Amino acid sequence: MTLLTILIDGIAYGMVLFVLASGLSVTLGLMNFVNLAHGAFAMVGGYVTVLLMQRLGVPFLATLPAAFLVAALAGLVLERTLYRPMYAKSHLDQVMFSIGLVFMAVAAMKYAVGSQQQIISLPSFLLGRFDVFGVSVGRYRLFVIVLCGLLALALFWGFVRTRFGSRLRAAVDDARVARGLGIPVTALFAVTFAVGSGLAGLGGALGVELLGLDPTFPLKFMIYFLIVVTVGGTTTITGPFFAAMLLGVADVGGKYFIPQAGAFIIYGVMVALLILRPEGLFARSRS
Amino acid sequence: MTSFSAPGRRTVLKGAAGLALSTAFAPALRAQSEPIRIGLILPMTGPFTSTGRQISAAVNLYVQQNGATVAGRPVQVILRDDTGVADVTRRIAQELIVNERVTALAGFGLTPLALATAPLATQARMPMVVMAAATSVIVDRSPFVVRTSQVIAQIASPFATWMAQQGTKRVISIVSDYGPGHDVETSFTAAFREAGGTIDNIRVPLQNPDFSPFLQRVADAKPEALLVFVPSGVGAQFMKQFVERGMDKSGIRLIGTGDVVDDDILNGMGDAALGVVTAHHYSAAHPSPANRAFVEAFRKANNNMRPNFMAIGGYDGMHALYEGLKKTNGQGGEALVNAMKGMAWESPRGPMSIDPQTRDVVQNVYIRRVERVDGELYNVEFHTIPNVRDPSKR
Numbered sequence: 243m244t245l246l247t248i249l250i251d252g253i254a255y256g257m258v259l260f261v262l263a264s265g266l267s268v269t270l271g272l273m274n275f276v277n278l279a280h281g282a283f284a285m286v287g288g289y290v291t292v293l294l295m296q297r298l299g300v301p302f303l304a305t306l307p308a309a310f311l312v313a314a315l316a317g318l319v320l321e322r323t324l325y326r327p328m329y330a331k332s333h334l335d336q337v338m339f340s341i342g343l344v345f346m347a348v349a350a351m352k353y354a355v356g357s358q359q360q361i362i363s364l365p366s367f368l369l370g371r372f373d374v375f376g377v378s379v380g381r382y383r384l385f386v387i388v389l390c391g392l393l394a395l396a397l398f399w400g401f402v403r404t405r406f407g408s409r410l411r412a413a414v415d416d417a418r419v420a421r422g423l424g425i426p427v428t429a430l431f432a433v434t435f436a437v438g439s440g441l442a443g444l445g446g447a448l449g450v451e452l453l454g455l456d457p458t459f460p461l462k463f464m465i466y467f468l469i470v471v472t473v474g475g476t477t478t479i480t481g482p483f484f485a486a487m488l489l490g491v492a493d494v495g496g497k498y499f500i501p502q503a504g505a506f507i508i509y510g511v512m513v514a515l516l517i518l519r520p521e522g523l524f525a526r527s528r529s
Numbered sequence: 530m531t532s533f534s535a536p537g538r539r540t541v542l543k544g545a546a547g548l549a550l551s552t553a554f555a556p557a558l559r560a561q562s563e564p565i566r567i568g569l570i571l572p573m574t575g576p577f578t579s580t581g582r583q584i585s586a587a588v589n590l591y592v593q594q595n596g597a598t599v600a601g602r603p604v605q606v607i608l609r610d611d612t613g614v615a616d617v618t619r620r621i622a623q624e625l626i627v628n629e630r631v632t633a634l635a636g637f638g639l640t641p642l643a644l645a646t647a648p649l650a651t652q653a654r655m656p657m658v659v660m661a662a663a664t665s666v667i668v669d670r671s672p673f674v675v676r677t678s679q680v681i682a683q684i685a686s687p688f689a690t691w692m693a694q695q696g697t698k699r700v701i702s703i704v705s706d707y708g709p710g711h712d713v714e715t716s717f718t719a720a721f722r723e724a725g726g727t728i729d730n731i732r733v734p735l736q737n738p739d740f741s742p743f744l745q746r747v748a749d750a751k752p753e754a755l756l757v758f759v760p761s762g763v764g765a766q767f768m769k770q771f772v773e774r775g776m777d778k779s780g781i782r783l784i785g786t787g788d789v790v791d792d793d794i795l796n797g798m799g800d801a802a803l804g805v806v807t808a809h810h811y812s813a814a815h816p817s818p819a820n821r822a823f824v825e826a827f828r829k830a831n832n833n834m835r836p837n838f839m840a841i842g843g844y845d846g847m848h849a850l851y852e853g854l855k856k857t858n859g860q861g862g863e864a865l866v867n868a869m870k871g872m873a874w875e876s877p878r879g880p881m882s883i884d885p886q887t888r889d890v891v892q893n894v895y896i897r898r899v900e901r902v903d904g905e906l907y908n909v910e911f912h913t914i915p916n917v918r919d920p921s922k923r
Contacts, residue, residue, distance in 0.1 A: 244745060244749055247745060248741075248742065248745060251739075251741040251742065251745070255738075255739050255741075352574075356578070357574075357575070357576060357578050357579075358578075358579060358794065359763065359765065359766070359794075361765045361766075361769075361794075361797045361798060361799065363799045369772075369773065370773070370775065371773065371774065371775050378774075378775070380773050380774065382773065451769070452738070452739055453738040453739065454738065454763065454766045458576070462736060462738075463738075466738075493739075493742075494739065494741060494742045495742070496742075497733075497742035497743060498742035498743075498745055498746055501731050501732070501733070501742070501743060501746065502732075504732075504733060504734050504737070504742075504743075505706075505734035505736075505737075
């Protein structure tokens, strides 16, 4: 039964990773833009939740949409003003630009709210555990799994079944031809960037309880986002989803069974997967 | 004296006399005019900001309460930010010694910062009051180091012995994989085994987002107590996950050194921290008139911030310096270190003294439990282990 508990813990962790990183995989795949500042949007979402709860007493669930909206808005504004001129630049320029943005976000957050770890008090119905067929499950973790699972389904559906999704996929495959066919690629990029940032914000808000939150969040978790995206590939939603699940379960399981090697397992899995599937888990050949 | 021939006996004597006169008068002249400068080096920015904030607030409070004059000379505290980086600490210390001509250095938020500065203190014969860093070795690195904070083994060893005396047989420890974590693990483990208990050690990565796998391991092993040491701030997250797994109700007691339930952040931890038993040298709830006055004054001066063990290290460090300077009449160097040796006083933390041999702090270690007092969480002391020295120096 312990095994199932570990599995569920790992899945919850992976779900949060997925929501955090899904936006990055889309921007990377869609715009071919290396946005290392993705974690900064997640941090913004986390702080929206923390500050709304601490300063204004807003209930936790009500802060989640706010975290999404504020991060999405920040993404929209920054995409319009700062990111757009960077699209045509080389990857090195993009990396320098976005890592600079990360440091600015870290410093600004330290200045504004201080560098301490932020702590929130969840509502009582999300605290504690209950037994499902003898398996002990944390309520908050189950909540995260259900919410993120629904979100993932919505993303699949949006990506595969809607007109927006098909245009998006068309633009990812070949932006020039898509533009020639009259697809408003620029607007598509802007909306996608905003939604991706919003998802990161939501992930940050959900992660406060599981991952903690302080101003170094974007730096601490940058590596995790990048692992999810590299292992999952950048052309689908399914890839990063399964990559996040796999990494979450491997990380939690590895730390449980071999605690001495705790920190290395996630990287070991990454190396192994990249050797086996260098293009990503479900990548179509792009030749 | 530019000639290369050996100077005559007379000139040497004259020179010697002149030198003697000038050295005799110079301090007397300086004594009236020049302020006594104390170089306070703290991490005021970066991840250890809380340490710097608490200590500098306490130092300011001490100066404010006891006046900015000692031995007839004004006292000037020069605060510098080392951001918690060792080579910066060392560079600042050098600047303070050479350019500002300080009488003593103080502060030192972390062990590496103190270790980087210790050789300078020896070279410059500069008293160096360590107000925070807590590994045993620091006082050995220079005969000019005096410590007013704590030694990790001083807290963890007697705590382990006490736990064993309470009839606890089986403990699991979870510590973050870094210096202070190792120190807590080693000293607790040694003392606990010596007292006949069994203990398993788990180390978790310093950057660890999720404690659930480690906690699950502990839940399966069902020890009587779980000893935890994680960096300040992460402690809250750890306790939440401990409670979330229902481990608080499964009969596993959560124990640790007081760093994990730091007064500065304890209130934000929420009910998850209730009932955690820790050992430490200072609690803001220490029931003495001296402490009540200290806490009240500290809160008043700092926007209701609660003093923690860092603050008390800074406050007592200033006390040692002030009393020492009074004894030496404002003189620094070896005389000041000697004046601080063996000094004993009633601190807000309780009775404490500076060991005349090791120059290290000797103090009571208190066993405390987190309880709700007047709507706030406090570490309420319920047992005292008196006059504890660093056990590794016995």
